[in-house]
Amino acid sequence: MQLTIHRHQSRNWRKFFPLTAFALSLCPIFAHAQLPAGTRDATESPQRDPLRTQAADALNRQDYSTAVQLLSTLAEKNPKDAQVFYNLGSAQDALNQTADAEASYRKAIAASPNLLEPHLALGLLLARNGRAADAHSELAAAAAIPNGDPALRARAYRAMARIDQPTNPSGASEELLAALKLTPETPDDTLLTGELAAANGDPTAAEASFRRLLASDPNNADATAALVHLLIDQKKLDQAEPLLIAALTKNPNDPTLNAQLANLYEQEDKPDQAVPLVEKLHAAHPQDPAITRLLARLYVRSSQYEKALPLYTALSAASPNDPTLLDDQADTLIRMHRAADAEPLLKRAIADPKAFPTPQAYGVAASHLAFAAASNNDPATVLQALELRAKVLPPSTSTLFLAATAHDKLHQVKEASDLYKQFLAAAKGQFPDEEWEAKHRLAALEHMK
Numbered sequence: 001m002q003l004t005i006h007r008h009q010s011r012n013w014r015k016f017f018p019l020t021a022f023a024l025s026l027c028p029i030f031a032h033a034q035l036p037a038g039t040r041d042a043t044e045s046p047q048r049d050p051l052r053t054q055a056a057d058a059l060n061r062q063d064y065s066t067a068v069q070l071l072s073t074l075a076e077k078n079p080k081d082a083q084v085f086y087n088l089g090s091a092q093d094a095l096n097q098t099a100d101a102e103a104s105y106r107k108a109i110a111a112s113p114n115l116l117e118p119h120l121a122l123g124l125l126l127a128r129n130g131r132a133a134d135a136h137s138e139l140a141a142a143a144a145i146p147n148g149d150p151a152l153r154a155r156a157y158r159a160m161a162r163i164d165q166p167t168n169p170s171g172a173s174e175e176l177l178a179a180l181k182l183t184p185e186t187p188d189d190t191l192l193t194g195e196l197a198a199a200n201g202d203p204t205a206a207e208a209s210f211r212r213l214l215a216s217d218p219n220n221a222d223a224t225a226a227l228v229h230l231l232i233d234q235k236k237l238d239q240a241e242p243l244l245i246a247a248l249t250k251n252p253n254d255p256t257l258n259a260q261l262a263n264l265y266e267q268e269d270k271p272d273q274a275v276p277l278v279e280k281l282h283a284a285h286p287q288d289p290a291i292t293r294l295l296a297r298l299y300v301r302s303s304q305y306e307k308a309l310p311l312y313t314a315l316s317a318a319s320p321n322d323p324t325l326l327d328d329q330a331d332t333l334i335r336m337h338r339a340a341d342a343e344p345l346l347k348r349a350i351a352d353p354k355a356f357p358t359p360q361a362y363g364v365a366a367s368h369l370a371f372a373a374a375s376n377n378d379p380a381t382v383l384q385a386l387e388l389r390a391k392v393l394p395p396s397t398s399t400l401f402l403a404a405t406a407h408d409k410l411h412q413v414k415e416a417s418d419l420y421k422q423f424l425a426a427a428k429g430q431f432p433d434e435e436w437e438a439k440h441r442l443a444a445l446e447h448m449k
Contacts, residue, residue, distance in 0.1 A: 049074065059091065067091040075104075082112035089118070093125055101125055116148035120156050132163050139163075143178070154182035161192060169199035187213055191222055198230055206230055221247060225256045228264075237264055255281055255291075262294065271301040289315060296328065305336045323349040323356055327365040334368065339375035346372055350388060363393035370402050379406035397426045401434050408441055417445050 051074050058067035071088035078084050089104030102125060108118035123138030142148065143156040157179035164172035173196045176189060194209030210227035213220055224247040231240040244261045251257060258277045265274035278295040285291050292311050299308035312329035319325055326349035330342035346369035356362040366389035373381035383406050386399055395403075404419035420438040427435050 049077075055087065059087065062094070064091040064094045068095065068097075075107075079107075080111050082108045082115055082118065085111060086115075086118045086121070090121060093121065098125065098129055114145060116142050116145045116152055116156075119145070120152055123156065124159060127159060127163055136160055136163050150182040154179040157182070158189070158192075161196075165192070165196065165199070169196045172196055173200065187217060187220065187223075191220075191226060194223075194226055194230075198226075203230055203234060219250055221251050221254055221257060225260060228257075228260050232260070232264060232267070237268060240264055253284070255285065259291065259294065262298070266298060266301065271298045274298050275302055275304075289318065293325075293328075296332075300328075300332055300335065303335075305332050308332050309336065321355065323352065323365065324361055327361075327368060330365075330372065331368050334372055334375070337375075339372040343369065343372040343376055343378070343381070346385075350385075353388075359392035363389045363391075367393075367396075367399065370399065374402050374405065377409070379409040382406035383410075395422075397423060397431065400426060401431070401438065404438065404441075408445070413445050413448050417442060420445075 055070040068091045074084045085104045085108035089101045092101035105118045105122035119138050119142035123135045126135035139156040139160045143153050157175045161172040161175040190213040194206040198206035210223050213223040228240045262274040262277040275298050281291045282295045296308045296311035309332050316325040316329050326345045330345040333342035349365050353362045366385045370382045370385035400423040407416035420442045
């Protein structure tokens with residue numbers, strides 16, 4: 001398993017779907033907007049309700065608790081006033097009162113369906129809370145209001161692009177283009193353009209976008225991380241490494257950049273250089289399972305099994321339904337010559353083939369079970385494990401030898417002889433000790449036929 005290194009995946013979504021732009025300018029949005037029929041601006045009324053003035057003052061002071069109390073009273077007195085419900089929703093939103101804010105925004109929309117701001121605010125709230133489909137609908141409604149503020153419509157398009165980015169990059173590209181027709185390009189737009197180009201299978205355009213952003217902002221860690229991710233995917237490690245090292249001199253504690261450099265060293269088969277980087281990351285983020293797993297994997301690759309085992313044990317305890325963690329834990333035990341402890345873990349792991357991310361991962365776990373069982377002098381389990389492996393992976397030189405020795409121990413002479421011969425034909429001097437054993441066992445088996 002590789003730690004996924006792509007900065008946009010680890011960003012705080014509140015950066016893209018924030019509430020502060022609304023919470024800090026609630027009254028001005030409405031006070032200077034052309035209100036639809038059926039609504040009214042109380043500032044123009046000769047008998048202005050003093051509660052409105054008090055609510056506006058509370059909002060301007062960012063005293064959202066007081067604003068909610070005052071606006072709730074106003075809402076009871078004015079059940080069709082879109083301005084009141086929109087401001088109430090914004091104050092509730094600022095206090096993370098999600099359900100109440102959603103209800104208030106919807107009441108504002110019901111009062112004035114063609115008003116852009118409540119649709120946009122509701123869409124951003126829903127996006128922050130993982131309700132992508134509902135959020136997209138509200139944002140689309142906001143963007144489609146022709147007389148709406150172009151900056152707010154552009155914001156709706158950008159938010160839709162972020163929602164669509166993981167699953168519909170072509171649609172996200174169209175939405176970003178619509179935003180750029182309304183407002184000038186921002187650095188985040190340039191970054192997103194590159195990310196979408198990469199997702200749409202155009203690494204050349206993606207690289208050009210990332211480099212264009214870095215040319216104007218050399219210290220942009222997001223752009224550096226995105227470009228490095230692209231270069232690593234393309235196996236251009238010689239280009240990625242100097243970029244990372246230069247960026248880390250300016251941002252030495254950036255977790256994404258450190259993890260990327262660790263992954264790069266791992267791909268270059270330099271685990272000893274990667275380990276200190278990830279140890280630092282793990283010390284700063286001890287509860288991050290991806291970092292913990294990366295560190296455990298690097299410990300194994302650098303033969304520090306006694307350090308890897310407790311990390312895998314803790315990860316497996318936290319995610320008991322992840323068979324790949326059981327497999328990693330068992331593989332570490334096998335390397336520590338504790339095959340007896342590894343075998344039951346592997347039997348649990350392979351109990352549900354569909355729980356593995358790929359059939360190949362299941363096949364690897366079955367291979368590990370065969371090796372553990374062989375070390376435990378359990379030939380029947382060896383053959384059962386290899387039979388399961390054969391359903392998803394072709395035989396290897398190692399598994400041919402395991403199968404031959406298992407049949408040999410079970411006194412199945414013909415099967416053992418055939419498999420020893422297949423092993424010798426495949427080995428071709430790569431496994432001298434096992435080849436010596438296979439030749440001697442073949443000679444012995446000839447006398448048993």
